Amino acid sequence: MEENIKEVLANFESEIKEATDLDKIEKLRVNYLGKKGEITTLKKSIAKLSKEEKPQAGKLINEASKKIEKALEEKNEEVKANLLKKKVEAEKIDVTAHFDKAHSGHLAVINQTMEELESIFQNMGFDVVEGPEVDTVKYVFDDLNSPKDHPARSTSDTFYINDEILLRPHTSSMQIRVMKECKLPIKMVSAGRVFRNDEVDATHSPMFHQLECLVVDEKVSMANLKATLETFIKEMFGDDMKLRYRPHHFPFTEPSLEVDVTCPICKGKGCPSCGNTGWSMELLGGGMVHPKVLENCGIDSEKYTGFAFGLGVDRIAMVKYGLDDIRLLYDNDKRFIEQF
Numbered sequence: 001m002e003e004n005i006k007e008v009l010a011n012f013e014s015e016i017k018e019a020t021d022l023d024k025i026e027k028l029r030v031n032y033l034g035k036k037g038e039i040t041t042l043k044k045s046i047a048k049l050s051k052e053e054k055p056q057a058g059k060l061i062n063e064a065s066k067k068i069e070k071a072l073e074e075k076n077e078e079v080k081a082n083l084l085k086k087k088v089e090a091e092k093i094d095v096t097a098h099f100d101k102a103h104s105g106h107l108a109v110i111n112q113t114m115e116e117l118e119s120i121f122q123n124m125g126f127d128v129v130e131g132p133e134v135d136t137v138k139y140v141f142d143d144l145n146s147p148k149d150h151p152a153r154s155t156s157d158t159f160y161i162n163d164e165i166l167l168r169p170h171t172s173s174m175q176i177r178v179m180k181e182c183k184l185p186i187k188m189v190s191a192g193r194v195f196r197n198d199e200v201d202a203t204h205s206p207m208f209h210q211l212e213c214l215v216v217d218e219k220v221s222m223a224n225l226k227a228t229l230e231t232f233i234k235e236m237f238g239d240d241m242k243l244r245y246r247p248h249h250f251p252f253t254e255p256s257l258e259v260d261v262t263c264p265i266c267k268g269k270g271c272p273s274c275g276n277t278g279w280s281m282e283l284l285g286g287g288m289v290h291p292k293v294l295e296n297c298g299i300d301s302e303k304y305t306g307f308a309f310g311l312g313v314d315r316i317a318m319v320k321y322g323l324d325d326i327r328l329l330y331d332n333d334k335r336f337i338e339q340f
């Protein structure tokens, strides 16, 4: 019997060395410890032994059975650990590997310019106000002292939704909103998109951007308007930039003016781009708020005065970056956009 047990153990030990997966280990368990397994067969054969031999044989078989059980358990753990190790290696992520970074975009030039303008005015103590792109005829024209037969109200100049509502052709409607809704004194800027039925050329777009500026208080004068304009232009373009004031007419300001600055291409010397004048295209229109406009908003025009101007944000960007065509700002050419 002892020889038989030794032989079974020896066979088991050589077979378990070869078992490299969980299936083989399970087969070994069945072959040795199962109902018809080697150890079970040995146990059954005890019955044939003599009374004296039985206890010793039983002890040896039990020891062999425990040895096999333990070996199977250890092998099971070993194979499982190996499998896990292989899986982890296969799924390993190399955190040091180089991948192309996601390409993040940035604000368009016009929005950058608008933010820069707003921040300059904020630093000068102005409130920044937002307003609707679709507005009423009353705010866009009527209250701005633009009578019904004024050319600016012609349907060919603007985009009407219906007789009373239109896409705003300028940000000046924000003057009315703020004067009607806010307390005096007023010191505000408001920037955004405006729409006009203008032919596209190098300096005109049917959709462009304006920034409106309005100051209303006691004793506001043309000197305040000029000082504000000069401060902001020099802040935006540098101290060398000069301003040229030209008289103009707007129904909502009196007196009115338009402003150009030194040509950014030739720095005032004269070049084909400025028609040898040394001056840029027109950048803004402004003036002293018309007393009728103040009265339309319930403000005492005997006590209060104000100035206002509206500048073309697109054209400010053109001067700032030396662009000779407004269409560059809208073409979505990556070679252009990525320069900013």
Ligand code: FA5
Binding pocket: 169, 170, 171, 172, 196, 198, 203, 204, 205, 206, 207, 208, 209, 210, 250, 252, 253, 282, 283, 284, 285, 286, 287, 308, 309, 310, 311, 312, 313, 314, 315, 326
């Ligand atoms: C106005 O729009 C007046 N609301 C400005 C104003 C405000 C006057 C407050 C008095 C008081 P104007 O039409 O000139 O004015 O336009 C103002 C600026 O917008 C122009 O100087 C120019 O810089 C820009 N601009 C006008 N039309 C276009 C266009 N089609 N494309 C690009 N920029 C334009």
